[in-house]
Amino acid sequence: MVLQEKARTGTAPGPGVVILRGTVQVLGELLITAGIVLLLFVGWQLWWTNVESDARQSAIIKEFAQDLGADAPTSSPSAPGAVNYGAPVVSAAPGHAGTIGIMYIPRFGANYTRPIVQGTTGDVLDTLGLGHYSNTAMPGAVGNFAVAGHRQTHGAVLDSIHTLVPGDKIYVQTKDGYYVYVFRNNQIVLPSRTDVLEPVPTRPGLTPTESFLTMTSCNPRFGSQERIIAYALLDSWRPASAGPPAEIAAQVAAAIGDG
Amino acid sequence: MYAWIFRHLPGPLWLRIATSVLLVFAALVLMAQFLFPWMSTFTPFTDSTIGSATQP
Numbered sequence: 001m002v003l004q005e006k007a008r009t010g011t012a013p014g015p016g017v018v019i020l021r022g023t024v025q026v027l028g029e030l031l032i033t034a035g036i037v038l039l040l041f042v043g044w045q046l047w048w049t050n051v052e053s054d055a056r057q058s059a060i061i062k063e064f065a066q067d068l069g070a071d072a073p074t075s076s077p078s079a080p081g082a083v084n085y086g087a088p089v090v091s092a093a094p095g096h097a098g099t100i101g102i103m104y105i106p107r108f109g110a111n112y113t114r115p116i117v118q119g120t121t122g123d124v125l126d127t128l129g130l131g132h133y134s135n136t137a138m139p140g141a142v143g144n145f146a147v148a149g150h151r152q153t154h155g156a157v158l159d160s161i162h163t164l165v166p167g168d169k170i171y172v173q174t175k176d177g178y179y180v181y182v183f184r185n186n187q188i189v190l191p192s193r194t195d196v197l198e199p200v201p202t203r204p205g206l207t208p209t210e211s212f213l214t215m216t217s218c219n220p221r222f223g224s225q226e227r228i229i230a231y232a233l234l235d236s237w238r239p240a241s242a243g244p245p246a247e248i249a250a251q252v253a254a255a256i257g258d259g
Numbered sequence: 260m261y262a263w264i265f266r267h268l269p270g271p272l273w274l275r276i277a278t279s280v281l282l283v284f285a286a287l288v289l290m291a292q293f294l295f296p297w298m299s300t301f302t303p304f305t306d307s308t309i310g311s312a313t314q315p
Contacts, residue, residue, distance in 0.1 A: 025260070026260045029260045029261055030260070037290065037294075040287070040290065040295075041290075041295050041298055041299075044290075044295045045295065045304070120308045122305065125307060125308070126305065131308075133308075133309075148307045148308045149307055150304065150305060150307050151304075151307060152304045153299075153302075153304040153305065154305065191306065191309065192310065193309060194310040196309055197309055197310075216307060216308060216309050217307045218303070218304065218305075218306055218307045222303070224303035224304070224306035225303075227307070229309075
């Protein structure tokens with residue numbers, strides 16, 4: 001650019017032409033910059049937010065494992081039989097952004113371990129993991145334990161929600177024990193359908209007799225016109241002292257280590 | 260514009276190149292910290308909750 005201008009100095013351009021040329025050049029450079037910034041934004045949104053959230057969520061799982069202490073067994077000492085441990089223990093809800101536990105969903109991959117954190121505001125969902133709707137029940141309680149998670153970006157914690165098959169196990173680990181939910185069905189609704197969070201999902205006014213797990217995420221992927229809802233029912237419970245269910249023992253050991 | 264900035268950076272050529280790299284890096288950090296999170300509020304990817312997105 002500079003060289004070309006020097007080459008043309010034989011016919012000296014008027015001051016108006018110089019100003020015009022400079023203005024056009026600055027404008028062009030600003031437009032190219034805007035284009036590069038937009039491309040960088042796409043990269044940041046689709047790739048970097050996942051890197052950031054995955055790292056943060058691994059750190060939360062480590063903290064949670066440390067809080068469990070060294071005495072938490074990571075393998076089941078007893079044979080995986082149908083031992084009845086009685087009614088599930090329901091812990092008190094932590095404050096906003098407090099860690100409730102870890103969710104394991106083998107259908108989403110052998111390494112699928114995501115923290116469940118109290119609250120569904122942006123600060124929780126964007127970095128900390130699955131967000132618990134604070135006005136719904138806690139894991140194991142009769143009623144509806146409802147969580148939200150991003151389908152895309154920021155860790156994409158529920159990206160594979162549509163791949164769940166009825167009968168799939170969903171494991172929730174808290175400091176008290178392991179809650180085994182069985183996936184029942186999913187539903188695609190409009191974002192205004194708050195009745196999916198009712199104690200008996202979509203049946204306002206009914207008194208619950210069972211423990212539900214409801215997960216909500218964006219639908220379609222990369223869109224937000226609808227919400228995809230996955231419903232599961234509590235199948236069994238075992239206290240932390242009994243160790244994890246045999247099916248996820250390896251995952252638990254990998255996630256929380258040996259205490 | 261960028262040529263003008265580069266000409267007006269102080270020091271020898273290697274220092275001006277180093278300063279430019281530093282300035283570009285600073286711009287990237289500022290964008291990732293402030294500009295992109297703000298822009299992302301206009302994208303539909305992060306609406307995964309039912310009802311109001313800013314539920315307490």
